Amino acid sequence: MTWTVLASESLGVRSFATWVEEQRLLIDPSVALAPRRQKYPPHPLELRVFQERWSVIVQHLRRARRVVVTHFHHDHQVPYLPLWLQQDARVWMLDPRGLNARQQRRAHWLQSTLTERNIPYEVVDSPCWVVSRELWFSGPVPHGRDGAQGQVMMVGVQVGEERLLYTSDIQGPSHPRHMDAILSFCPTILLLDLPPTYLRIPGHLPGEVLVNLEHLFQACTGLHTLVVDHHALRDPAWQQWWSALETRTRQYDVRLLHGAAVAGKPLRILEAKRPQLFREQNP
C-alpha cells in the first residue's frame, strides 16, 4: 500500500489528512490553526506552513477519486472542498444527525456545495463496507472518552493484504466502542489519535489508554505500523509519553511513527512551541 500523511501537528498544523494512492483516497482534507494558544495568536511561521500544507491538500483533492469526511470540525473539512474535486469523485461523510448544531450546519454547507457541483455523496450512520470491500466505515464512535464532543467515524482501507485504519479524533482508545471498532477491523497499519495530553497532564498518557493499547498490540497480530499524531502532539512534553509508548511498541515489533516521519519531512511541531517562537522573534 502506498500511503502518506499530508498534514498533521508533526507537520506544523492541526490536521490528520491522509492519502492512499491505490484508491486515490483522501481522508479529512483540511488544515487549521489554534486561534489562541497560551494567549498567543498563530505565529507567522505557522501561517506559512498552513499555506504550504493546504496547497499540498489541494493538489491531492484535484486527483482524488474518493474523499471521506469523518466529522465536521474545521481541522477535518471545509465546506468549499468540492471546488477542487473532479466530477467523478465520490464522497462519504459521517451522518451529521446526532452532532451539535454547529457541526450539522457545516455538514449542510458541504452537502449543498456537493449537490451544486453534481458530485455524489453518501452519509454513513452504521458500520459498513463499500466499493467491493475496499473501504470500511465504523459508523459513529465517541469523539473522546465520553463522546461529549459528539461522534467521529473511523475509516478502514484494504489494499491487498494491508489494512490501514484511520481512527479520526477518538482521543483514545478510551471507550469500549473504540476498542470494538479497532478490533473488528484488525489493522496492519493504525493511524491513531491519542488524548489531548496538553489539556490534562502534559507528558503523561492516561493508564487506561496504555492498557487498551497493550490489548490491541496483543490482539492485532498483523499490526506492524502505528502512526500517532494530532491531539497528543500539541503537548510540549510529548517526548515523555512518546518514549514510554515506544518501549511498548518495540516489544511487539510495531514501528512507531508520527506523520512527519511517514511523509519523509522534518519534524515541525509549532503550536506547542508557540510562546517560544514569539519569544525568539522578540527577545
Ligand SMILES: [Fe+2]
Ligand atoms: Fe481534529
